[in-house]
Amino acid sequence: MSEATSADAPTSDATGSGLPTPGTTTSVADVTGHDETGGRHPHGQERGVRLCFVCLGNICRSPTAEAIMRHLVANADVGPFVVIDSAGTSAYHAGDPPDRRSTAAAARHGVRLDGQSRQFTVEDFERFDHIIAMDGQNLRNLRRLARGPADLARLSLLRQWRPEHDGPDMCVTADVPDPYYDVDDGFETVFRICTVACSAILATLLRQSSVSPVAPKIGTLGRGAKAPDNSPF
Numbered sequence: 160m161s162e163a164t165s166a167d168a169p170t171s172d173a174t175g176s177g178l179p180t181p182g183t184t185t186s187v188a189d190v191t192g193h194d195e196t197g198g199r200h201p202h203g204q205e206r207g208v209r210l211c212f213v214c215l216g217n218i219c220r221s222p223t224a225e226a227i228m229r230h231l232v233a234n235a236d237v238g239p240f241v242v243i244d245s246a247g248t249s250a251y252h253a254g255d256p257p258d259r260r261s262t263a264a265a266a267r268h269g270v271r272l273d274g275q276s277r278q279f280t281v282e283d284f285e286r287f288d289h290i291i292a293m294d295g296q297n298l299r300n301l302r303r304l305a306r307g308p309a310d311l312a313r314l315s316l317l318r319q320w321r322p323e324h325d326g327p328d329m330c331v332t333a334d335v336p337d338p339y340y341d342v343d344d345g346f347e348t349v350f351r352i353c354t355v356a357c358s359a360i361l362a363t364l365l366r367q368s369s370v371s372p373v374a375p376k377i378g379t380l381g382r383g384a385k386a387p388d389n390s391p392f
């Protein structure tokens with residue numbers, strides 16, 4: 160979504176793995192994912208990670224994953240070193256707010272969705288370490304945009320992220336189902352799938368020391384918020 164919050168914007172390591180090298184802290188930069196330096200921190204950041212979730216319209220699934228990831232990161236107190244954004248491979252809804260059914264599902268769990276839909280651009284390959292597609296169709300769309308192996312190495316599917324793996328498990332290919340034309344509770348399903356996967360992403364990043372908690376609070380509620388009884392947080 161085109162209204163990302165602030166955090167430092169690290170570059171990837173020199174190995175092309177897409178993962179930043181832990182260690183050096185950085186000063187605060189424009190962390191919207193749209194900075195004029197193409198995502199490169201002007202002071203040479205080496206700690207942190209930049210994530211972009213991608214679906215088709217950027218109004219249902221990827222904004223949900225973005226908002227959940229922000230929520231988890233805020234509760235883990237690793238915020239300054241994580242850039243989180245989302246985009247769509249289409250421009251069908253460019254400029255639109257999140258779908259109200261997604262907003263409602265998130266609100267039921269104490270998570271706020273906002274921002275405006277934007278289309279993924281080829282420059283996003285430089286702005287993000289991990290570009291995480293919601294389904295195979297959007298992964299194929301992203302692969303077509305990739306300019307080479309370095310871009311391709313940043314791509315994964317959301318459900319490939321599992322707690323027991325140091326990165327996406329490439330054997331898993333399950334989609335996050337598109338809820339847009341759903342008449343039933345597809346939005347709740349999307350929320351729950353995104354929660355499980357985003358928790359696995361954060362656990363992976365913490366295990367790899369790509370991000371470090373200032374004060375570990377995972378599994379607890381931060382910022383004085385009270386989640387509803389049915390919340391997974």
Ligand code: 4NP
Nearest residue numbers: 214215216217218219220339
């Ligand atoms: P999303 O859902 O990709 O999860 O944002 C969709 C939103 C809109 C459309 C399809 C999927 N559409 O066809 O307009």
